Amino acid sequence: MKYLVEIFLSIVKCAEEQEDADVKDDKTITAVGILSTVESILSVMEGKQEIMNELEKIVMPIINAIIQNGMLDFYEELFTLICTLTSKQISEPMWNLLYVIYDIFQNDAADYFTELMPVLHNYVQVDTKSFLADPKRLECVLKMIKQVLDAQIDDDESESHAAKLLEIIVLQCHGQIDNVLPSIVQLVFERLSKEVESTELRTMLLQVVIAALWCNTDLLVQTMDNFSMSHGRSIMLDFINKWFGDIDCFFGIHDRKVCALGLNTLLQLAVNRRAELDQVSTKLLPSLCTVLEDLSKAYENRAREDSDDEYEEADADLDEVYSDEEEENEKKNRAMQDNGKEADEDDDSDLDDFDDDDEFDRTLLENYSTCIDNNDEVDEFVIFKETLQVLQTTQPQFYEQITGSLTPEQCKQIQEFITTANKRQADKESRRLLAAGGYSFNNLQVPSQFNFGAQNVFSHQ
16 A cells, blocks of 8 residues: 555656646546555455554545645545545544645635535544534534535535535434524525525425424524514425425435424424414325325335345356356346337336336435434334324314315325334334344234224324
8 A cells, every 4th residue: 555655646746747738647547546546445444443544544645645736636536535534433633634625625625515525424424423522623514515505606416415414414413503503594594595496406405404393393493483583474484385395306215204204393393383384284294195105115115126136146146056058048038028028018017117116216315324314213104103193182173173184095194104103113122122132023913994083083093
């Protein structure tokens, strides 16, 4: 590794001294190749922290050289190296590097926010406690995000990534950033007040506020009330109308999960804000039905993909024992089957169904994980069930109001959602018992039928 570092530093020094553009380009390409090799070595050693600590010291001269000399040609590779070095643990030198990144961002790295996003995500998510230990770290990241959202550049991708990072901060730092949460919400509303052409950007901005609604309802409501006083209208109602207008634009599992958590919170909030939210109260359950139904399909599709991956791995192992002749025959058979399917018009619907599943797949921004992903302590179906139970018991009049206009199909969906919640609770308990050395209740029967009376009132079993 030291040899690669020395070669890189030597090449870039020679490239700077070159006047011939072609020679300079050739050396730049060579240097990029070396950086790629260095990153590959780091990736291989990523799980061995002691070795990574030593490699970090060796690689730092490359990082410093690129930053100090403003080598824009290597910024993408630079951010990839830093991302790998901070993927499992963040050392003090790497924390100090955040301030350096902030400085170069002000000068010439703003155009690289999308490439920088994985690094910033690591700073927030890998060691949240250390990230918040020094307020300047959060301040630097928020200033970079604000710079992107305020820039008014024609780059929806960078803005969408900036909004995503805001959402990650709100979720990951839940209950620890109340002092800056109003400023975050204000920044989002300012951007929403301007033209937003991209559906992805609009829903991501909405999602930041939804995350804040779920994380700290009282503070968000207070912040919105303050905005309403200065604008002379209900900012909360404006936001909810925008939200409901884009209810079909939340894709992937994470985005829909946040949306569902927010709608459940809104259900609870509507009880105390009847005068303000009365006109949208009857839209709450239908909107939840839409989101939870899409979530159910997304989870099913994800499970099917995981199963297909396992099958392909097993199939690949099996293929190794095939002879060349057997492999060729298999290919021919598959080709004949594929041709037969294409000729069969009755199979078009199956292909359409496959295409329809695309919208339920993981979105690009969903790759940036948060504390609520794969976390069975935050189960949107269970929260939905418990919210309905509480409303039915404590707020029967409001409960009748929001359930009275449900269609038979929506009533059936809600029954299915509650059944899903019961099953998830049973599965969670089984995992807990197994972890404790107990038993698993694989055949546990869960209730699947719920009584809808004249007022569409649920009778939970």
